[in-house]
Structure formats: C-alpha cells, structure tokens
Amino acid sequence: MNNVNASTLRARLLASRVPSYMVDSVSSFLSERTCTLVFQGSPNISSLVSVGTPQGSPISPLLFLLYVAPLHMAVPIGLMVSYVDDFSITVASPSYRSNIRRLQNLFSTLASRGRNIGVSFSVPKTEIIHWRTPSQRTPPSHAPIVLEDHLFRPSQVVRWLGYWFTPTFNTAHHYRHRLSLAQAIFSFVKRLSSPGAGVRPFLCHRIASGLLLPILTYGADLHTPNYAALRGMNGFWHRVPRWTTNNFFSTPTSILSREACRPPVVSYCRHRRRLAALRVPCAPPNANPASARLP
Numbered sequence: 001m002n003n004v005n006a007s008t009l010r011a012r013l014l015a016s017r018v019p020s021y022m023v024d025s026v027s028s029f030l031s032e033r034t035c036t037l038v039f040q041g042s043p044n045i046s047s048l049v050s051v052g053t054p055q056g057s058p059i060s061p062l063l064f065l066l067y068v069a070p071l072h073m074a075v076p077i078g079l080m081v082s083y084v085d086d087f088s089i090t091v092a093s094p095s096y097r098s099n100i101r102r103l104q105n106l107f108s109t110l111a112s113r114g115r116n117i118g119v120s121f122s123v124p125k126t127e128i129i130h131w132r133t134p135s136q137r138t139p140p141s142h143a144p145i146v147l148e149d150h151l152f153r154p155s156q157v158v159r160w161l162g163y164w165f166t167p168t169f170n171t172a173h174h175y176r177h178r179l180s181l182a183q184a185i186f187s188f189v190k191r192l193s194s195p196g197a198g199v200r201p202f203l204c205h206r207i208a209s210g211l212l213l214p215i216l217t218y219g220a221d222l223h224t225p226n227y228a229a230l231r232g233m234n235g236f237w238h239r240v241p242r243w244t245t246n247n248f249f250s251t252p253t254s255i256l257s258r259e260a261c262r263p264p265v266v267s268y269c270r271h272r273r274r275l276a277a278l279r280v281p282c283a284p285p286n287a288n289p290a291s292a293r294l295p
Helices: 004-017 018-028 060-065 097-118 174-193 201-216 227-245 255-262 265-282
Strands: 033-035 047-049 078-083 086-091 145-147 151-154 156-160 162-163
Touching: 004 018, 004 060, 033 151, 033 174, 060 145, 078 097, 162 174, 162 227, 174 227, 227 255, 227 265
Parallel strands: none
Antiparallel strands: 033 047, 078 086, 145 151, 156 162
C-alpha cells in the first residue's frame, strides 16, 4: 500500500479533464478497501483502509504515477526520473560541493511537494554516488550528503532498476551480477531436460531465448560489456546452445551458434544498442528526456 489519497487523486483527475465516468470508476475502485494482517496467532480481523492502492493490481502503479506527477520538476543541467515509487536525481556542476548543495535543495523541494499531497520519502534508503569522467585527474570524492539529519557517504556501486552503476561507469560489476544470475537460472532449468529425455529441444530453445538471454544481456542497451565481461558471458552462452541442441562438447562454437539459431553475445549486444539508439531519436521529447536534449 502507499499514501494515495482517493479524494486528492479524484480532484487531480478531474482537473486533468479525465472523463467523469472514468473518475467515478477509479473512486469506486479505491473506496471501501480493507486489509487483514496474516501471521501466526493473528485475530484475522479486517480493517478499513482510507489511503493507498491495492498491491498487485495492474492499475495501481498507473494511479500512483498520476498521483505523484506534481513531484516531477525540471532540473537545470540535470535529470529527475522515477519508476513507480523510486526517484533518482542527477545533477552536474564544476565541483562536488556544488553538486551536494544542489541535491540538498532539490530534495528539500521534493519533500515539501510530497508533504502537500501526503507523500513521504524513506530517507534512510537514500544512496549517493559521485560520477567521474574519464578525463578527470582529481582523486575520487568522498564528500557525504546530509538529508534530514541523516548522513550518507558516497557508494562505490549503486543499483537502480537492475543496473549496477560505478563512479567510472565500469560495466564489469554489472555483468558480473548478470552472469551469476543467469548461471543460477540455467542450473535450475537444465534439470528440465537431461540428454535424451525431458523437455523437447524446441522448448529448450524458447527457454534460452526468452529467459536466459534477456537475463544475461540485461542492460546491454546502456552498458557496453568490456573484454573481461564478454569473455565470461561467451563462456556461459556456449554452454546454453550446447544444452539446447544436445551436441557433443567437441562441436565448434561457430557451428553450434548456427545449429541453435542463436547469435553470439557480441552480436546480440550490438543489436540491442542499435535498437536503443533508434528509440531515442524516434521518441517524442515529452516522453523521453534523452530525445528532448537532442538538437
């Protein structure tokens, strides 16, 4: 559950000229909601809930985004993006100290706007990271930031939406985690089809294409794997088509990729980056912040 107030959301929808019958449907959806705490020895008593949207409903994230729309603001020489209830603020300036001051001011404004609509932020979950360009020769900054009497020191790695970011944009950390996750999933699905038994080969191919490859290459549209990351990813990916086609271990990998109808990891990552590059100039500026910065 979250702090969405049904009456405030209704007023915002009406002000946005949403048809009244849709507003009435949303109000009915959020009214007369109850919740029950379930644990060992619980009394199993339902309590009325006056705020929030039902967890698990497909419309709840959309309603929450409409509710927190006033929190989004333009950031000069910076960017504010959010994914449901996760907010990220990025700013740039000539020094780390000025960056920290700008972040503190932006957070104060964001928290003030949130209080006006009954939304609060979990400050202890905040993370900060200082970005560096390859041309910078100064030592990395360890300057902390203070938000509501909480001190946060810069992290060496920050995870957001499945991406692992480092101050120097090194992709090794990100793909090391993706490779570990793909290996864990592969060790599980491999039990579904032992050699000569179990799931048929074409179903194994669909598992490799729809499950293993997206997990392994998640973030390839933004993060370019370096040589060490590609070597580990290739070593893992050679095992997957071999399992899919049930070929001998002596089969050359060039033949194996054609037999399994699966491109090498390098080609697939390059394809993902090109698709991402096409989406940026083709997206309207009001929908994609990156396209708004194009000339």
